[in-house]
Ligand code: 16G
């Protein structure tokens with residue numbers, strides 16, 4: 001390591017005095033103007049991680065659904081997964097080191113993680129469409145090159161595409177070709193193969209309206225749609241030509257406000273979907289003839305997909321296990337439906353993709369979705385081998401089901417939730433099953449739910465257990481929540497410190513919207529009183 005060169009370069013990417021940032025649930029995220037040094041240093045860190053794992057490492061410059069003025073960065077591990085937890089700590093140390101300590105921290109990390117400094121390093125870089133992203137990704141490149149790493153800058157990519165590229169490179173092409181073209185072809189041919197029966201009878205092209213959050217999803221979907229246009233026609237809204245990124249649109253807006261985005265033309269009973277700013281989340285929705293809005297979130301997406309997979313698994317009858325992974329935010333009705341009607345095992349993990357992803361890896365087929373629309377399906381190597389074998393050898397009906405599963409394996413992005421890939425899976429299932437969006441929506445009825453935020457002096461003063469469903473600290477808070485929950489029917493509530501904002505989140509559900517709102521308000525008040533609330537007291541009424 002040429003530490004002198006690092007020191008010299010680092011001065012050009014100086015850390016603002018006193019700025020402390022944390023590698024959180026989804027990497028570093030804050031105002032773009034505070035991130036130059038972080039980007040440079042994440043370039044350095046990616047080189048060390050690459051040397052240690054002897055694999056390509058990804059660096060994605062994006063702040064997902066945050067406002068356009070923000071930015072962020074996350075590192076992608078060799079199999080296309082989120083960075084390992086022990087390296088999150090290294091990332092935080094490195095990002096917060098004062099200039100003069102930088103060389104020592106680099107040496108420390110290399111020693112602690114037993115990095116072989118003689119190894120080659122390779123880093124792949126992608127970025128979203130934010131105005132700040134290009135310059136920030138140049139800072140990543142400066143960090144990579146000063147430590148002698150090689151790199152490939154893909155330029156504009158969705159987050160899931162970058163994860164895909166990393167995995168392709170490290171699987172030596174077995175997962176697919178590490179190009180944007182390779183990604184389009186892999187997904188599109190799986191989609192066309194899967195849906196060929198559904199569309200073979202005449203021109204049954206279906207139209208889907210897509211709100212692209214004025215982000216990268218618009219560019220990529222516009223490039224890709226020609227590849228699958230024989231099966232699906234997508235109409236793009238909020239494509240970035242007029243509006244601001246994530247402003248009054250996108251999956252996060254639609255899910256949290258439970259209303260349609262601006263800038264989309266909806267027609268009664270026709271399905272629409274929204275991506276978030278880096279296209280790793282998707283939610284569907286429609287309005288009915290009375291103009292009432294219906295949201296179809298990650299829970300209902302998981303249910304549609306799981307029921308389809310379960311049918312195919314019954315056909316092939318090979319005892320492959322299917323599990324669904326959710327978080328505490330999953331609507332109680334969805335959990336009940338999955339467990340009681342569909343009879344599939346459901347597991348709950350902490351919020352954050354990496355937790356769900358790891359749990360889902362325990363099954364032959366692991367379906368995971370957060371209610372906010374982030375999710376995918378993972379197939380174990382053994383399941384994949386079995387399915388491929390059945391697709392070749394078994395007799396008719398079994399073979400047909402196995403072939404479908406084979407296409408589905410290719411259609412899902414196996415590295416991370418991917419709005420484009422999920423959209424194609426959903427469209428394929430709806431077409432194959434002949435389901436309308438209303439029929440899908442009618443699988444179960446969501447319990448009314450409400451999310452609120454409470455400001456406290458120190459949100460780390462709240463700690464939780466049982467996949468964030470129970471508070472351990474401060475004392476008395478869980479007891480207070482229990483007493484409040486008891487007052488209502490079908491009720492549930494929990495609180496957790498946010499991993500992305502300086503607030504505590506409150507979630508409540510109950511049998512009616514009125515009761516839910518009361519419960520949410522009362523729990524917020526308990527948090528405010530028992531966990532050191534600051535600023536305005538929570539108010540009743542929304
Ligand atoms: C991040 C997570 C997302 C989670 C959200 C929770 C990733 C890639 N993203 O966006 O999964 O739902 O944080 O935010 O892990 P919160 O902690 O502020 O509620």
Ligand code: MG
Nearest residue numbers: 064276278280
């Ligand atoms: Mg995102």
